[in-house]
Amino acid sequence: MSAGVNVSGSIRRRLLVQLVGSAALLAALLFIAVLAFVRNVAEESHDRILLASATSILDSVSVQSGELTADIPYAALSMLGNVSDDRVFYRITHPGGTLTGYDDLPVGGVPVQPGQPVFESARYKGEGIRAVTISRRLSVQGVPVPVQVSVAQTRLGQATLLEQLVWSALYIGAGFFVLASALAFWSAQSSIKPLRSLTEAVSRRGPKDLRPVTRPVPAEMSPLVSSLNSFISRLQASLARSEDFIAEAAHRVRTPLATVRTQAETTLMRVEKEKNRASLREMIRAIDESSRAAGQLLDHAMVSFRTDSLELKEVNLTELARDLTERLQPVAELKDIALHFEGGSPVCIQGDGILLQNAVRNILDNAIKYSGQDSEVWVRVAGSGAQQKIEVEDQAGGFGGEDTEALTRRFVRGANAKDTIGSGLGLTIAREVAEAHGGSLIIKNSQTGAGACVTLCFPSH
Amino acid sequence: MRHALFSLALTFLAIAAQSAAGFEVEERHWIGPQDGTPLRVISTTDTEILAPLIKSYLLQNPGVAVDYTVANSSEVMKAVLEGEERFDIALSSAMDLQTRLANDGFTLPHRSAATALIPEWGEWRSHVFAFSLEPASIVLSASAFAGAGVPRTRQDLIALLRAQPERFRGRVGTYDVSVSGLGYLFATQDARTAEAYWRLMEVLGSLEPQLHCCSASMIERVASGELLVAYNVLGSYARARQDLAGKIVVVDPEDYTNLMMRSAVLLKGGSHPELARMFADHLISAAWSQPPAADYPFSKPPVAFVDSASPKRPIQLGPGLLVYQDAEKRRRFMAEWFSAVRKK
Ligand SMILES: Nc1ncnc2c1ncn2[C@@H]1O[C@H](COP(=O)(O)OP(=O)(O)OP(=O)(O)O)[C@@H](O)[C@H]1O
Numbered sequence: 077m078s079a080g081v082n083v084s085g086s087i088r089r090r091l092l093v094q095l096v097g098s099a100a101l102l103a104a105l106l107f108i109a110v111l112a113f114v115r116n117v118a119e120e121s122h123d124r125i126l127l128a129s130a131t132s133i134l135d136s137v138s139v140q141s142g143e144l145t146a147d148i149p150y151a152a153l154s155m156l157g158n159v160s161d162d163r164v165f166y167r168i169t170h171p172g173g174t175l176t177g178y179d180d181l182p183v184g185g186v187p188v189q190p191g192q193p194v195f196e197s198a199r200y201k202g203e204g205i206r207a208v209t210i211s212r213r214l215s216v217q218g219v220p221v222p223v224q225v226s227v228a229q230t231r232l233g234q235a236t237l238l239e240q241l242v243w244s245a246l247y248i249g250a251g252f253f254v255l256a257s258a259l260a261f262w263s264a265q266s267s268i269k270p271l272r273s274l275t276e277a278v279s280r281r282g283p284k285d286l287r288p289v290t291r292p293v294p295a296e297m298s299p300l301v302s303s304l305n306s307f308i309s310r311l312q313a314s315l316a317r318s319e320d321f322i323a324e325a326a327h328r329v330r331t332p333l334a335t336v337r338t339q340a341e342t343t344l345m346r347v348e349k350e351k352n353r354a355s356l357r358e359m360i361r362a363i364d365e366s367s368r369a370a371g372q373l374l375d376h377a378m379v380s381f382r383t384d385s386l387e388l389k390e391v392n393l394t395e396l397a398r399d400l401t402e403r404l405q406p407v408a409e410l411k412d413i414a415l416h417f418e419g420g421s422p423v424c425i426q427g428d429g430i431l432l433q434n435a436v437r438n439i440l441d442n443a444i445k446y447s448g449q450d451s452e453v454w455v456r457v458a459g460s461g462a463q464q465k466i467e468v469e470d471q472a473g474g475f476g477g478e479d480t481e482a483l484t485r486r487f488v489r490g491a492n493a494k495d496t497i498g499s500g501l502g503l504t505i506a507r508e509v510a511e512a513h514g515g516s517l518i519i520k521n522s523q524t525g526a527g528a529c530v531t532l533c534f535p536s537h
Numbered sequence: 538m539r540h541a542l543f544s545l546a547l548t549f550l551a552i553a554a555q556s557a558a559g560f561e562v563e564e565r566h567w568i569g570p571q572d573g574t575p576l577r578v579i580s581t582t583d584t585e586i587l588a589p590l591i592k593s594y595l596l597q598n599p600g601v602a603v604d605y606t607v608a609n610s611s612e613v614m615k616a617v618l619e620g621e622e623r624f625d626i627a628l629s630s631a632m633d634l635q636t637r638l639a640n641d642g643f644t645l646p647h648r649s650a651a652t653a654l655i656p657e658w659g660e661w662r663s664h665v666f667a668f669s670l671e672p673a674s675i676v677l678s679a680s681a682f683a684g685a686g687v688p689r690t691r692q693d694l695i696a697l698l699r700a701q702p703e704r705f706r707g708r709v710g711t712y713d714v715s716v717s718g719l720g721y722l723f724a725t726q727d728a729r730t731a732e733a734y735w736r737l738m739e740v741l742g743s744l745e746p747q748l749h750c751c752s753a754s755m756i757e758r759v760a761s762g763e764l765l766v767a768y769n770v771l772g773s774y775a776r777a778r779q780d781l782a783g784k785i786v787v788v789d790p791e792d793y794t795n796l797m798m799r800s801a802v803l804l805k806g807g808s809h810p811e812l813a814r815m816f817a818d819h820l821i822s823a824a825w826s827q828p829p830a831a832d833y834p835f836s837k838p839p840v841a842f843v844d845s846a847s848p849k850r851p852i853q854l855g856p857g858l859l860v861y862q863d864a865e866k867r868r869r870f871m872a873e874w875f876s877a878v879r880k881k
């Protein structure tokens with residue numbers, strides 16, 4: 077369907093790429109934000125526990141008989157063990173040196189103000205540690221002495237916790253991305269839906285349907301639809317113009333041709349010489365040919381015009397066919413052809429009577445035209461539940477090996493038509509009328525094989 | 538071939554204690570082929586007790602020998618800290634010291650199918666692995682307590698001692714916390730757990746108690762009738778003495794019983810860390826498999842402490858134990874303890 081269309085890019089794909097791209101970006105931002113947040117929270121809660129531990133150690137420092145001493149509570153260190161399996165270090169110092177603990181702990185180097193805990197990260201015994209240092213003043217023999225407590229813990233537990241947090245942040249980000257992508261897919265799909273349904277509506281139209289598009293479309297598509305409509309109306313106008321032109325031309329040619337023919341016949345009666353008579357006959361035949369062509373062209377233009385805006389009315393096919401049979405009876409009699417009509421109760425369809433008459437006349441015309449002397453032609457009208465049909469059978473030898481599909485094309489004539497006057501438009505008209513009514517034209521040899529059997533079929537509605 | 542190896546493995550080779558070392562060695566044995574690759578073990582557990590497990594280990598690892606050194610827990614600590622002698626693995630009943638070694642970075646982490654068997658409370662940061670669970674019990678002289686009157690709780694014991702001070706004077710015993718690491722561990726855990734402990738020590742102190750280095754000697758003395766009551770004795774040792782079964786009564790106090798865990802740590806700087814890992818796995822899986830191995834020498838450790846109401850509780854491994862390793866804390870605790878126990 078898109079054959080010959082120069083395709084570059086796709087709105088849906090571009091939309092999808094843009095939406096999925098921004099979803100990925102947002103997911104990444106979400107991941108980073110969540111991670112930063114939980115990292116902060118984890119670090120803060122770890123710091124708080126360190127501080128609680130250091131505070132309870134500092135509280136246990138006292139002065140006994142003029143000397144500093146510490147009685148570290150069991151809970152001070154065990155609470156750190158409850159959080160994680162990390163190594164724990166501590167130290168209690170005073171200006172005179174280390175009271176107890178890990179002497180070489182590399183934190184709390186600078187004096188810390190009371191009530192202002194200092195948190196540090198450092199390396200100790202081959203591992204990264206997080207430490208807090210707090211201080212307090214104690215009075216030793218009347219002299220205020222600053223006592224400082226540092227508590228440190230390795231960060232393995234925190235690292236594992238962080239790893240878990242990274243994973244959950246990752247899951248959150250990925251979940252968001254998947255959800256947003258699904259929504260992106262859905263919105264890309266739904267945003268091109270009007271385009272798709274317009275395409276469908278336009279391509280579902282019949283070949284002659286040149287009505288403007290009236291279905292509601294989104295605002296963005298209205299310029300496209302209005303230019304499409306104006307294109308359609310220009311096309312329609314130009315088609316109508318060329319059909320008018322043909323009809324006009326045919327009409328203008330027909331009248332002078334009739335005059336010329338009368339003149340030629342009168343002259344033929346007067347002329348004696350055989351040679352002159354032959355050329356006059358030749359001339360008359362050519363005039364007949366031209367006038368037939370003009371007549372058929374005119375009919376075809378009329379058919380085209382009426383099928384464009386088909387007006388449906390109840391048409392009695394039986395009536396119509398019988399009427400035509402009667403009218404062509406004289407023509408048949410000229411060749412001693414027996415013209416039979418077979419039709420029972422009225423068969424009716426919704427259609428354009430003039431068009432249908434034209435179609436049936438062309439088919440019956442063929443049957444008489446291609447039949448030899450003393451043969452028979454049958455016109456049959458029948459209606460079953462599913463379809464109504466008018467059938468014309470003759471004994472004119474049929475179509476032989478001819479491509480019957482090709483015979484319905486414009487100006488195509490068969491091999492048997494050499495000595496017969498005609499323009500090759502009869503079956504074209506019959507087919508176009510059948511199709512305009514939603515039916516079809518079936519061309520085949522009759523069952524006996526003696527001639528043709530051409531049928532106009534219409535489905536019941 | 539297999540037979541020959543077995544008999545070789547059975548050969549115990551006592552080696553003269555090296556006086557050159559900076560720590561005190563109680564005994565030292567070479568177990569396994571003379572030219573075997575030596576796995577060097579330092580332990581507080583007597584050789585005979587672990588011998589069956591060592592033998593099965595040697596059977597599984599031909600070409601390996603075990604150089605087994607026995608020392609008390611503080612000497613084990615000293616040996617590791619000084620690092621003059623390179624040991625591959627340290628086995629100790631002093632959980633606080635093992636924890637200290639792990640915390641201060643003297644040990645190697647280890648994870649294996651065997652360590653996965655240990656319940657969560659039986660190991661610390663994949664460095665300290667428990668392989669036994671043994672109660673701190675009260676051992677009583679069977680003849681003195683014939684019939685009724687066996688104290689079941691510390692309260693009972695306090696009441697009994699207070700009621701008959703003359704009967705018990707000089708005939709009560711407990712660990713000397715300044716000598717025994719295990720004694721110190723039991724004492725500090727008691728002090729942390731129950732206020733009754735200090736009252737008990739006060740009462741003991743008034744009865745001229747005998748202070749001991751080890752459970753074995755307390756058990757012997759109770760059996761001989763020299764002591765009537767020994768407090769905080771390793772119940773597992775006492776119950777293992779089938780020969781003394783008629784002479785002693787072992788009581789796991791019903792108010793609460795501390796459970797000590799014997800534990801293994803893999804030491805940094807050992808020459809055969811792979812052998813040490815295999816040995817640790819061997820001990821661990823013997824202890825924690827269901828059921829424990831046939832050659833497992835201790836009573837079966839209960840894998841799950843579903844019953845939180847049970848008075849038996851394992852001493853918790855973890856940094857809390859470091860508190861009692863603090864020099865200041867230790868100094869204060871000792872002073873307090875001796876002032877209670879050495880009352881005139
Ligand atoms: N009943 C028939 N028997 C045999 N051949 C036929 C019959 N009807 C049509 N044909 C063949 O089909 C061809 C096409 O028929 P069609 O009616 O379209 O054109 P035509 O009859 O030649 O010209 P005209 O436009 O004047 O009718 C004919 O030229 C003829 O060869």
Ligand SMILES: [Mg+2]
Nearest residue numbers: 442498502503
């Ligand atoms: Mg025709």
